[in-house]
Amino acid sequence: MAATTNKLRALIMGAPGSGKGTVSERIVRAFDILHVSSGDILRKMIREKTDIGVQVKKFVSSGQLVPDELLLKAIDSELKRLSSADRSWLLDGFPRTKAQALSLFNVAPVQVVISLDVPFEVIINRVKGRWIHAPSGRVYNNDFNAPKVPGHDDITGEPLVQREDDKPESVQKRLKIYSEMAGPILNYYAKQNVLVQFSGKTTNEIWPQVYKYLATKIEPKEKL
Numbered sequence: 001m002a003a004t005t006n007k008l009r010a011l012i013m014g015a016p017g018s019g020k021g022t023v024s025e026r027i028v029r030a031f032d033i034l035h036v037s038s039g040d041i042l043r044k045m046i047r048e049k050t051d052i053g054v055q056v057k058k059f060v061s062s063g064q065l066v067p068d069e070l071l072l073k074a075i076d077s078e079l080k081r082l083s084s085a086d087r088s089w090l091l092d093g094f095p096r097t098k099a100q101a102l103s104l105f106n107v108a109p110v111q112v113v114i115s116l117d118v119p120f121e122v123i124i125n126r127v128k129g130r131w132i133h134a135p136s137g138r139v140y141n142n143d144f145n146a147p148k149v150p151g152h153d154d155i156t157g158e159p160l161v162q163r164e165d166d167k168p169e170s171v172q173k174r175l176k177i178y179s180e181m182a183g184p185i186l187n188y189y190a191k192q193n194v195l196v197q198f199s200g201k202t203t204n205e206i207w208p209q210v211y212k213y214l215a216t217k218i219e220p221k222e223k224l
């Protein structure tokens with residue numbers, strides 16, 4: 001087993017519905033590592049009215065995309081702050097293009113890129129069974145967290161609805177967009193020898209693989 005380190009710079013990628021959020025939560029729970037969302041970084045800087053945050057707000061307020069250069073400055077600033085504090089981090093939601101990946105590697109090179117590989121047909125079936133209680137945000141899934149009464153919220157008895165972007169045709173479109181976006185990024189990281197792919201149909205299949213690998217890189221605080 002390779003020697004573990006006290007500080008790890010990592011990135012996680014996965015298609016919508018791949019379980020990326022759940023895997024990230026388990027990584028944070030099992031290892032001394034911070035989950036860093038690109039969206040959270042921007043919101044924090046806007047809220048604190050930093051120089052970068054003020055600039056970002058101008059684009060966000062007008063419904064425009066934040067330019068790559070400004071987005072990178074925001075993320076670089078936060079990652080450098082965490083690194084100087086000797087904290088490990090797991091970046092999520094960035095990069096979204098190969099150009100962003102190139103820029104990120106120049107300013108804050110990652111040591112590990114975790115890629116979750118779940119068959120698209122599995123994702124479509126998984127998301128297809130997801131229903132929500134709109135007023136509360138409670139989420140159900142017909143496959144593993146089914147409501148006690150089909151189509152109705154357990155607490156209020158009110159009807160459940162399916163989000164438009166959870167319908168099969170919407171999911172297929174989102175997966176196609178992800179493939180087109182992620183392909184060049186994953187190829188780039190593979191060439192940098194930092195990409196590690198974990199395959200499976202469920203999070204419970206994938207998580208032990210991720211844990212075992214990360215335990216060779218950073219000391220776990222919780223045994224699997």
